[in-house]
Amino acid sequence: MELAGRWRAVEADEALRRTYPEPDFDDRAWGGLEVPGHWRSSADFAESEGPLLARHRFEAPAPEPGRRSWLTFDGVFYQSDLWLDGSYLGDTEGYFFPHTFEVTEQLRDRSEHVLATELTCSPQRDRKAKRNLTGVFQHWDCFDPDWNPGGIWRPVHLTETGPVRIARLRVACGEATPDRAVLSFRAILDSAEAATIELRTRVGTLVEHVEEQRLAAGENRVEWRVGVDDPTLWWPRALGDPHLTELTVEAHLLDAGQPSDTRTIRTGIRQVRMSSWIASINGERLFLKGTNQGPTRMALAEATAGEIERDLELAEQAGLDLVRVHAHVGRPELYEAADRRGMLLWQDLPLQWGYARGTRKQAVRQAREAVDLLAHHPSIALWCAHNEPLALDVEPGALGNLGRQARQVVRGTVLPSWNKTVLDSSLRRALEKADRTRPVVAHSGIPPRTDSHLYFGWYHGDEGDLPGAAAAWPRLVRFVSEFGAQAVPSGTPSFLGVDARSWPDLDWERLGHKHALQRAFFERNGLDPAAFASFAEWRDATQAYQANLVRRQVEALRRLKYRPTGGFAHFCFADGWPAVTWSVLDVDRTPKLGFEALRAACAPVVVVADEPLATYAPGEEIGLDVHVVSDRRDAVGTARVEATVTGGHRQVWVGEVPADCVVRIGSLVLTAPERPGPLTVDLTLTVGDTVVATNRYTTAVTRSV
Numbered sequence: 001m002e003l004a005g006r007w008r009a010v011e012a013d014e015a016l017r018r019t020y021p022e023p024d025f026d027d028r029a030w031g032g033l034e035v036p037g038h039w040r041s042s043a044d045f046a047e048s049e050g051p052l053l054a055r056h057r058f059e060a061p062a063p064e065p066g067r068r069s070w071l072t073f074d075g076v077f078y079q080s081d082l083w084l085d086g087s088y089l090g091d092t093e094g095y096f097f098p099h100t101f102e103v104t105e106q107l108r109d110r111s112e113h114v115l116a117t118e119l120t121c122s123p124q125r126d127r128k129a130k131r132n133l134t135g136v137f138q139h140w141d142c143f144d145p146d147w148n149p150g151g152i153w154r155p156v157h158l159t160e161t162g163p164v165r166i167a168r169l170r171v172a173c174g175e176a177t178p179d180r181a182v183l184s185f186r187a188i189l190d191s192a193e194a195a196t197i198e199l200r201t202r203v204g205t206l207v208e209h210v211e212e213q214r215l216a217a218g219e220n221r222v223e224w225r226v227g228v229d230d231p232t233l234w235w236p237r238a239l240g241d242p243h244l245t246e247l248t249v250e251a252h253l254l255d256a257g258q259p260s261d262t263r264t265i266r267t268g269i270r271q272v273r274m275s276s277w278i279a280s281i282n283g284e285r286l287f288l289k290g291t292n293q294g295p296t297r298m299a300l301a302e303a304t305a306g307e308i309e310r311d312l313e314l315a316e317q318a319g320l321d322l323v324r325v326h327a328h329v330g331r332p333e334l335y336e337a338a339d340r341r342g343m344l345l346w347q348d349l350p351l352q353w354g355y356a357r358g359t360r361k362q363a364v365r366q367a368r369e370a371v372d373l374l375a376h377h378p379s380i381a382l383w384c385a386h387n388e389p390l391a392l393d394v395e396p397g398a399l400g401n402l403g404r405q406a407r408q409v410v411r412g413t414v415l416p417s418w419n420k421t422v423l424d425s426s427l428r429r430a431l432e433k434a435d436r437t438r439p440v441v442a443h444s445g446i447p448p449r450t451d452s453h454l455y456f457g458w459y460h461g462d463e464g465d466l467p468g469a470a471a472a473w474p475r476l477v478r479f480v481s482e483f484g485a486q487a488v489p490s491g492t493p494s495f496l497g498v499d500a501r502s503w504p505d506l507d508w509e510r511l512g513h514k515h516a517l518q519r520a521f522f523e524r525n526g527l528d529p530a531a532f533a534s535f536a537e538w539r540d541a542t543q544a545y546q547a548n549l550v551r552r553q554v555e556a557l558r559r560l561k562y563r564p565t566g567g568f569a570h571f572c573f574a575d576g577w578p579a580v581t582w583s584v585l586d587v588d589r590t591p592k593l594g595f596e597a598l599r600a601a602c603a604p605v606v607v608v609a610d611e612p613l614a615t616y617a618p619g620e621e622i623g624l625d626v627h628v629v630s631d632r633r634d635a636v637g638t639a640r641v642e643a644t645v646t647g648g649h650r651q652v653w654v655g656e657v658p659a660d661c662v663v664r665i666g667s668l669v670l671t672a673p674e675r676p677g678p679l680t681v682d683l684t685l686t687v688g689d690t691v692v693a694t695n696r697y698t699t700a701v702t703r704s705v
Contacts, residue, residue: 002155004156005035005056007054008032009039012051012053021083021086023085023112023114031044032044033045033152035056037151038302039150040150049123050120050121052118052119052150053117057115059112059113060107062111063108068163070101070102070103070160071089071101072101072156073092073098073154076092076095076119076154077137078094079120080120083115085113095134097369098154100167102190121149126393127139127354128353128392130359133362134328135349137328137350140352142577143298144514144577146514149299154301162258162259162260162261164189164190164251166249166263168188169249169263170185170187170371170375171184172375172436173271176282178231179230181231181269183225183226183267184223185224186221187222189213191215196213197252197253198211199222199252201224201247201249202246203226203228203245203247206229207227228269236321238631239281239282239633245268246266249263268377271283271437272381277479277564279381279566287565287567287631288322289319289631290344290481290568291318291320292323292324292482292573293324296308296331296334296574296576297576297577298577300331309337314574317599318595323344325345326572327348327352327387335377342379349363353391353392360423363423363427371434375434380438382439383438384442384444385428385431385443388453390413391417413446413447428442451478451480452477453480453571454477454483456483457525458521459521463525466552466553470560474564477557479566480557485545486521486542487580487582487583487592487593489587489590490539492535495578500534511580516581517579517580543593543594546594547593550584554568558608558629560662561662563662570598605628606628607693607695608683609627609683609697610623612624612679613699615702620672621669622669625664628657628663628665630658630663632660633659635656635659637656637657641683642684643668645682646677668681678699678700681699683697
């Protein structure tokens with residue numbers, strides 16, 4: 001029974017708190033609150049920071065003798081206290097997992113009921129020491145920092161079971177070969193009294209496993225393993241078919257014909273390993289081409305299954321194998337769609353930047369909840385506890401002192417801190433203990449211990465500095481999980497407030513605060529709006545800059561495939577809020593030039609060269625190494641690579657391109673012409689009469705001063 005629809009709510013105060021849970025309380029003057037939803041999506045609370053008091057009246061039949069009734073809140077941002085018919089049920093903390101309470105006696109007492117709750121999602125005033133574990137929803141430089149996600153954002157429902165309820169069910173696959181797989185199960189069984197039951201486990205149509213269990217009254221933890229011979233394996237999209245298997249677990253009392261409770265889920269039988277950031281699935285090595293993705297919508301309750309599926313479809317079109325679920329846990333539809341489509345997920349916990357010392361116990365609890373909720377999804381390839389555990393709170397649009405900001409980041413990365421040393425170590429241990437089948441990353445963006453966030457060409461250095469940094473410090477590029485540059489969305493988005501008559505006098509302060517635009521870094525990278533005659537010219541220049549950076553940095557990382565790079569995750573894919581960010585798709589999923597650049601750079605086979613210098617002097621020697629990178633599982637075969645340079649210079653190479661490889665083709669050597677002007681290098685890879693890949697590099701010849 002779903003308890004959705006229009007609830008009644010009001011801003012909390014001490015007087016109301018004393019009386020509002022009572023069934024006969026008069027709430028007719030209260031405002032309306034849509035459930036499921038965020039309270040700011042309801043007109044009466046569009047500006048509210050909460051807390052709210054909310055009530056809902058409903059009728060429900062009494063459970064039959066021997067049956068038990070349960071009230072479940074699937075998702076509450078972020079805390080709540082709950083009453084039913086004036087009796088206190090308990091409290092909740094944690095937005096992404098369900099909270100369940102037994103209400104058998106309350107439903108037997110009467111048929112008309114009042115559910116009352118106090119909802120709290122407190123603003124995080126000190127963002128260097130946050131207390132709410134809400135990840136990007138309350139602290140991110142791609143969302144409105146004034147947004148409050150508070151509310152009952154997932155369904156509320158009543159269910160019934162027999163005397164024994166399967167309160168939790170965790171399933172993970174740690175061993176999988178074409179010959180045999182082993183599934184590990186962990187269940188929490190809530191029994192009304194001491195009893196003996198049969199646990200029946202079905203794996204598709206292949207296996208039925210039955211074992212007897214003695215239960216005490218209350219909660220009982222039970223673990224078991226099921227072997228599957230000759231399984232049909234789940235593969236990521238790059239390696240095979242994402243075959244899914246249905247699992248059913250039933251708790252049967254020995255003297256009853258019907259199960260007391262049943263849980264059915266869909267999973268995939270597969271094995272994940274990672275060594276030195278190089279992943280393998282079912283024993284097959286895979287270079288991970290990925291992206292970061294925040295929530296499909298900032299108001300996560302309003303994201304539809306179709307929108308979520310569309311984002312994964314666009315990621316596939318871009319040639320990606322991996323989506324990093326960036327510092328949040330998404331809607332269930334995300335994981336179901338990724339399982340079906342064979343898209344691998346890097347799953348973060350909802351922790352970003354700095355947290356207060358008092359959060360450790362709650363954070364560890366929520367790490368275990370994440371495993372219980374998601375471990376059966378084959379698409380999840382690894383867990384990450386904390387993104388950038390740095391105590392930072394910088395206004396995105398007011399980064400005037402770039403040197404000071406850089407020093408803060410360096411200190412936070414290098415020096416020990418409570419977040420890195422204590423909190424993240426506790427979370428890593430909790431994840432490793434709860435799920436021994438996947439790799440676990442304690443924190444992201446803390447090289448050389450983990451992966452790297454390298455914003456060459458945006459926050460630091462030049463967009464062409466990545467290859468040199470990789471040569472000097474190879475561990476830096478074992479896995480680059482963030483890189484990119486901001487670009488203005490296509491068209492003329494209304495939130496920018498563009499007026500051609502007053503360009504470039506936009507409300508830069510508002511755009512920085514509410515819409516993530518980092519003008520200081522546009523200026524730093526030669527994209528000062530004041531230097532462009534119109535908004536359209538500036539917008540197009542930002543997109544061209546982003547596209548070039550994304551393509552060349554992806555190419556540089558692909559050339560280092562397995563030596564030492566295991567993959568990358570570009571930042572970021574699509575916006576969940578109208579903004580100027582690093583995304584290659586705006587909030588309406590209109591592509592920027594960077595989307596096509598990402599797709600070209602992630603093609604299964606690419607031909608690439610060293611990035612030429614911006615300019616050369618007449619007569620200067622130019623030498624560029626040329627490589628072919630193939631992610632195909634079969635050999636490309638005999639390939640012909642032709643380089644054509646402005647002015648008629650040509651070089652041709654012929655040779656074999658094996659499967660899943662990087663092949664150095666040779667060096668393109670030429671002398672810059674005496675006449676100044678643009679210089680282009682075109683590369684073409686053909687197999688037989690088929691053009692497999694092309695690329696173009698542009699530079700210029702200028703007279704020395």
